[in-house]
Amino acid sequence: MKRIGVFVCHCGTNIANTVDCANVAEVAKDFPGVVYSCDYKYMCSEPGQVMIQEAIREHNLDGYVVAACSPRMHEPTFRKCAERAGMNPYMVEQVNIREQCSWVHADKTKGTGKSIDITRMGVAKVAQNEPLFSTTIPVTKRALVIGAGIAGIQAAIDIADAGYPVTLLDREHSMGGKMAQVDKTFPTLDCSACILTPKMVEAAQHPNIEIVTYAEVEAVDGFVGNFDVTIRKKARYVDVNKCTGCGLCSEKCPKKVASEFEMNLGTRKAIYVPFPQAVPNKPVIDAKNCRFLLDGKCGVCKKVCPTGAVDYEQKDEVIVERFGSIVVATGFEQFDISKYEEYGAGRIPDVITGLHLERLMNASGPTMGKIKRPSDGKVPEKIVFIKCVGSRDEAKGRPYCSRACCMYVAKHATLIKEKIPTSKSYIFYMDVRTAGKNYEEFYARTQNEYDAQYIRGRVSKIFQVGDKLIVRGEDSLLGRPVEIEADLVVLAAGMDPQQDAKDLARTLGISYDQHGWFTEAHPKLRPVETHTAGIFLAGACQGPKDIPDSVAQASAAAVKAAGLLSKKELTAEAQTAGCNEAYCSGCGLCVAICPYKAIELKRISERVHGGTRERQVSSVNQGLCQGCGACSVACPSSAMNLKGFSNDQILAEVDALCQR
């Protein structure tokens, strides 16, 4: 019989308030195999762990159960604690009496009873535990960064500076992401391009960074340290090795279409670079609009290209490469304002979004930096801003705050006043949230020195009368309706996840929330990690973020990624599946169900009645197995067992609960 210890944690008052911890410890003394049991205020603390280690030595324990918080939180802590006392770390079971008892039961009797039950189950399981030993796996010392906006660029540069090769991938033709579209940045008002494009160039020229634009991740196989990533490089119809970026092709191209980069306020050609400072500065042919690709006529770009770089025959190229770690930095999309029909969004041309205004203010934008309204090119005098459009609005399915809008509206109001000194800005707001460094000061200056009038209340309606936009809302501080005749209305549209964020999450095997933002492993303690080892998050793909936050998080993700790459080898999961070949009939169900492609069938020969016989059994690759347990469930003959969660262990728990 194993000698088992039980340690009941109070978690301060988190558990002790609704669970009688002393009683749990007392009752546990009588469980089969238990030779020592106690309770303590904080088991995870230093004195708590010392207490456990002393008990292990003093009572010569073979294993122990700690009844505390979620194993997701502290299982590694208590495993390490056992290891320091010379016990195999897998002889520890953590049962959750916090999330599963104290936090969900208001009634102390119920909470205590349930805690006793699940502790009893834990004890029964420990009695069945066997020591497990980890193996090691090699690390491919290369990182992949998906998304080359400011977050992706920063992460790539930091990993590259740490000395590891990085592939920086973007599905657009150029690096830069949303920040490239922005005119100036708050709270310093430095030109966005002036701080972004040098970073783009730095990344492009870094000896450790390979830039792959106009490409998408199609599939990800493998596991931490060894991801095999399938990348589709889309056809640009331009040979980037021959192209010098002279721009003659775009100049001569006869086809003009609305420019996505200019938010459809300007035009581009069918062969184009999205903006003047694009990196790489090599054009792409837009196959949907190219006359030659559509109906074989034209071909001007090919004729004028001095280096013969235009290649209408180019095809997509699919490559598979191995990376040790992946940083996801795919960013956000601006909320689609047409959901606000009351604002005439999409119907009234002079109701625009923040990103439209950025382009109108930008010196290299469609109006050369002159703010003109889209309908008739007039310079607006009265400008109304509406905040929280697509943010903090349950009715539109966006309950979250977009974090950047308060500040970018203040920035817009400041810049408009500088460009049009006679203008007047009105800003409808619900709250003003300026939590960053120097943000509040910036906001105060917008009000005091730039004469922006803040009106607290929601706008209910915008409509056009003549060439004026009537903006009707409420001033909730005055308790009165207000109506403003404006020349231009700017909606501070919030942030949405990328439309296909969920697809990418599934490809990568990471999780996302109900809106499509990627979720971190722990909101406070593991903010840049995902639940999938080796995959990290940077920037607004995880939730709305401004530039400083995105950059900070990108550096954090880079450290995590580089830290992983710096290891000679990784410790593989010890709780992997194993096959009992004596039971295995070789049916192959586990092969089909394994999400990590970790199981294959092999042939073994065995001696039967004096002769030998060949048969087929399954075999688990310990490096690939992630310990999910799907195979154990699928196996019809119970040959597959997940170490640490074997059928016998689970049944022991069930028996313990049923036989009380």
Added chain:
Amino acid sequence: MRYGLYPGCSASGTGIEYGMSTKAVARRLGIELVEIPDWNCCGASSAHNRDHLLSIALPARNLALAEQAGLTDIAIPCAACYQRMKASERAVADAAERRDVAEVIEMDIKGTAKARSLLEVFANDLEPETIQKSVVKPLKGLKVACYYGCLLVKPAELAIDSPENPMMMDRLIANLGATPVDWAYKTECCGGSLAITRAHAAVGMTAQVLKYAKLAGADCIATPCPLCTSNLDMRQKEAEKVLGMELGLPIYYFTELMGAAFGLPAEELGINRHFTEATALIKKPVAPAPAER
């Protein structure tokens, strides 16, 4: 096509033209409207302010009667009636509410009868070609401001169309050959509930609706709501005083415009009964009045 009909009180009172034109147009389109036998008040203006059970039980009785008569889709011309009937239909989908209601009205409700707005029936159930085929006198050049009011589109869970920019009636009117104007007051309140208690406030709100229809260049307004129509039509003179501008906007039920386009005479549709002169815009009929079936 066969529909149940819940005419509501207005069809024979303040909105008699609505009742007349509804029947005339349905007849012309070959739609059979079967009046719910022994129908009662829907409780629109006051019941929901007094008592929740009363407010859902009154319409529920009508729905139960319709069920017993084997009617599934109940066409409801009045916007207020529609909203109360729809609210009741939704409420009794809940088993507990249904039990309470069944006890009060002493009838079972299975939920087979669905409340439908007459506008929705004409605009969505009929193919545009069906309407166009019946048009003998297209309303060419007539600029119409389609005014939905609040009851058909709010609250959003009972709405027949977008609460902010509904287009259903605009499409229907366009099929009659008229030109719907784009305007901002489609769903703004006309002040109906204050019409008697605080008349000056109501007139102020009505005046805004009329003003923006006029500014949008409309020749007339089309509505699916008897209460809105009373306000916009009857109080137009007062509104002119408030606004200091001439209006002279005929207020038609959308069914009247359908009838006019179908070539039915103004008297058959009730167009001669309006407060604000409305016959001039509708030129001579080309078809004789359809015979009562």
